[in-house]
Amino acid sequence: MGIATYIIRASFIFGEKYFSKNPVFDKFIELIPVCVLPALIFPAVFMTHSKLDIIGNSPEIIASIAVAIISWYRKNLLLSIITGMTLFYLIKFL
Amino acid sequence: MKNGKYSDFTEGLKDILPVIPGIIPFAIISGISAIDAGLSEIMAIFLSFVVYAGASQLAMLSLIMQNASDTVIFLTAVVVNLRLTMYSAGVSREFSRERFLKKAVLSYFITDQAYAVTFAKLKAGKVKDHFIYFCGAAVSMWAAWQISAFIGIYGGKIFPQELQLDFAIPVTFIAIIIPLIRTWEKIVCFIMSGLLSILFFNFPMKLGMLASVGISISAGLLIWKYTEKRKS
Numbered sequence: 001m002g003i004a005t006y007i008i009r010a011s012f013i014f015g016e017k018y019f020s021k022n023p024v025f026d027k028f029i030e031l032i033p034v035c036v037l038p039a040l041i042f043p044a045v046f047m048t049h050s051k052l053d054i055i056g057n058s059p060e061i062i063a064s065i066a067v068a069i070i071s072w073y074r075k076n077l078l079l080s081i082i083t084g085m086t087l088f089y090l091i092k093f094l
Numbered sequence: 095m096k097n098g099k100y101s102d103f104t105e106g107l108k109d110i111l112p113v114i115p116g117i118i119p120f121a122i123i124s125g126i127s128a129i130d131a132g133l134s135e136i137m138a139i140f141l142s143f144v145v146y147a148g149a150s151q152l153a154m155l156s157l158i159m160q161n162a163s164d165t166v167i168f169l170t171a172v173v174v175n176l177r178l179t180m181y182s183a184g185v186s187r188e189f190s191r192e193r194f195l196k197k198a199v200l201s202y203f204i205t206d207q208a209y210a211v212t213f214a215k216l217k218a219g220k221v222k223d224h225f226i227y228f229c230g231a232a233v234s235m236w237a238a239w240q241i242s243a244f245i246g247i248y249g250g251k252i253f254p255q256e257l258q259l260d261f262a263i264p265v266t267f268i269a270i271i272i273p274l275i276r277t278w279e280k281i282v283c284f285i286m287s288g289l290l291s292i293l294f295f296n297f298p299m300k301l302g303m304l305a306s307v308g309i310s311i312s313a314g315l316l317i318w319k320y321t322e323k324r325k326s
Contacts, residue, residue: 042288044264080269
């Protein structure tokens with residue numbers, strides 16, 4: 001796995017020279033994180049046991065909305081994370 | 095001792111330093127999460143050493159916790175890591191257009207900061223041996239990561255399971271990605287991928303995630319093409 005990671009990394013340094021001219025490829029790269037991360041985020045937030053979805057005022061959902069808002073307005077990553085987790089615990093245990 | 099190599103190394107170390115406090119909590123969380131996912135301490139350390147891929151490591155852990163098959167985990171690691179590697183190549187290109195790294199890029203591509211910092215210096219042309227510089231930056235960051243992960247792995251036992259500390263993973267992902275969603279096609283990608291991943295949640299071997307990503311990227315590209323056409 002580590003070797004594969006390294007090979008992939010190395011190959012793209014060289015491959016970049018050939019692909020960089022293509023705007024579609026650029027866009028594709030740009031869209032990867034915006035598609036991969038929500039695929040991890042949404043299930044973790046909305047499906048804590050089976051499917052608590054929109055209705056729920058689960059601590060997960062509320063904290064996530066708060067984090068989204070904070071991170072939109074403030075650049076500080078640590079601030080967003082700490083605030084989000086604090087809110088999560090407050091709702092969960094109070 | 096102030097020969098060229100030594101000072102280049104410390105230059106790299108110096109430049110990566112501001113970034114390190116940001117990744118320490120990330121690394122600790124990854125250590126704790128590995129244990130929470132059921133890995134033994136040895137396996138967790140192994141994971142940390144061998145994979146060492148920041149966000150993709152956490153993504154992999156999310157999958158392991160959901161009992162995805164090994165193939166899917168590997169493929170996802172490749173996909174997520176691909177983004178890291180391709181973007182690191184892209185960052186070097188960005189440097190010819192822009193002088194400063196955007197904070198958004200910095201906070202997202204955490205493991206590529208060593209890279210990014212190196213290419214910054216490359217453009218500025220101030221350093222004699224860029225490889226040594228890169229070593230200074232990358233090794234320092236690697237060390238900080240491993241130590242922090244170690245703390246997470248062994249110190250994590252202090253925290254009970256009920257604390258759900260691993261919720262910090264999606265929280266971190268949210269904090270990273272939201273600031274980056276500034277165009278229509280990205281909004282669509284984000285929502286579509288999120289909804290599809292819930293819809294496809296019960297697919298065998300977690301292929302649902304790959305399907306969500308595949309479909310939403312295609313949709314995003316289509317929308318982008320459409321908005322590009324409308325401009326001209």
